[in-house]
Amino acid sequence: MRRTATPVIPFFRAALIAAGLALAACAPQPTAGVALPAAPAAPQSRGVAASGPVQVALLLPRGAAEAGVQALAADIEAAARLAAAEAGAGRIELRVFDTAASPAQAAQAAQAAVNGGAAILLGPLYSATTRAVRPVATGAGVTALSFSSDSAAGGAPVFVMGDLPENEADRLMGYAASQGVGTLAITRPQSDYGALSERAVREGAARHGVRVVHTLSYPRSFEGVQAALGEGAPGVRASGAEGVLIADGGQALRAVAAFLDYYDVSPRSVRFMGLGLWRNPETLQEPTLRGGWFAGPDPAAAADFEARFRAATGRAPHPLAWMGHDAVRAVAQLLAQGGAAPFAAQAVANSAGFDGARGPWRFTPAGANQRALAVFEVTEEGFVVRDPAPAALGAGS
Missing domain, CATH: 3.40.50.2300 (Response regulator)
Incomplete structure (x- = not known):
């Protein structure tokens, strides 16, 4: 029989908004009102020098209006810098470009990054900003490792690495x-x-x-x-x-x-x-x-990353901070494999995969990812x- 009374449960609108913030970095975002240019035919992938620093662009919403998104961007950057330091030898030169959670600004940031010589783009964070970056990445022959969790936003030269x-x-x-x-x-x-x-x-x-x-x-x-x-x-x-x-x-x-x-x-x-x-x-x-x-x-792999992040920054990482770490570690592993174009789509979608902050993972040729889960x-x-x-x-x- 259907009950008529309402059960007493702890549930508040403010808490729902806070819970929704955790989803914001991974849920598909609307693109209405943003005119995105068609992707041109892809040129050959941009190569890198055999030695010396490789420019890696980090596309993050530093200037987002929400304080929580700013904090997430800061922790992704901190995790990326941790992985770059662990890679050693000054091989990876990170430069951060502000997307401000805006598709239009994300496209501008990506263009500035490739104009400045970036060999690969890490980010952006959202599905909509990822779609805005795609034509820029395609036109420049530069791979992008997006932090989105929308597999539909992926597809060479864009690969999504968020939890799917x-x-x-x-x-x-x-x-x-x-x-x-x-x-x-x-x-x-x-x-x-x-x-x-x-x-x-x-x-x-x-x-x-x-x-x-x-x-x-x-x-x-x-x-x-x-x-x-x-x-x-x-x-x-x-x-x-x-x-x-x-x-x-x-x-x-x-x-x-x-x-x-x-x-x-x-x-x-x-x-x-x-x-x-x-x-x-x-x-x-x-x-x-x-x-x-x-x-x-x-949990064991995640705990190790959290301990290293805390030792480097003095604080616990945001639950999504690992994406910055894993993106840079993937860059380091691709560089270690050698070749004139280590970030070409064929190399990125390598079935051998990568060692991540939370265990082994890899990209698929379709631009999604696969992970070992418990x-x-x-x-x-x-x-x-x-x-x-x-x-x-x-x-x-």
Whole structure:
């Protein structure tokens, strides 16, 4: 029977906005109102000298209006400089160009970087700014390693290196299938990230023989979640799904899980699951999520990077700071492989991959990335590894 009272749960609009900020660096961004030039035919990739410093441009939103985005940009830069110092011998010369979170300014920054002799572009941060940089990179024959988490923004000479829902969903669905989960319901926010996550989960589920039997979306507000779950939770329950994936994080995740439980979609009868946004201390504060599974990076490798970052800067890194480190480390590894054009698309999409701050990873020829991920379970004591990340990636595709 449908409940009429509202469960008491800790959920505030301000917390939703804060949780949304963590998504802002990786979710697809709208490009409406920005006229982007068509990409010209690509010339040969820009080469580098056999010795001496290589100019590497870092495209970051230093001048963004939001203080949180400025802080993220600062930590990505700090992590990049850490990796450059670890590469040694003054081989990598980093120069930072401000994109201000604007597609138009990102294109101008990229043009200034290539005019100044940059051999490769690292960044920008958003999907929209990445698309704006593509014509510049293509026209100059310069590869860009974007920090976006929208695989649709990738494609040579642009490669995206942010966490992709596709990787997380594939790893999680493979594990869920191995544990006997055969049917799945998806709950997700009505946002670009929500739509991207649903598509990724559907594709991963299909690859591993898991049937998606129900979907439920909700506006990302307290009233929206309350109304959508009140109306939609009975459908989730009636679907008979053995697993329920909640594609959200922070206070929004806690609210959705609490409402599902209140409307008798209980973790005692179904397995709650999620993507990388679950790796957040707030997840541990929601008892309903205990026993839930999610995919994420190797904790040992991540801890080593965090310790080195703290030693170099005196502070803990932003959760997305690792992208600056991994981008520069990839540059160093590509340079070490030698060749007149170490940053050509064929070299970047090398199936051997790279050693990252959170484990092995590689780019795909399509401009996306693949990562070695673990599967975690939420417990009262913390996140416990249920299935470790592989030590190496399998054969490339």
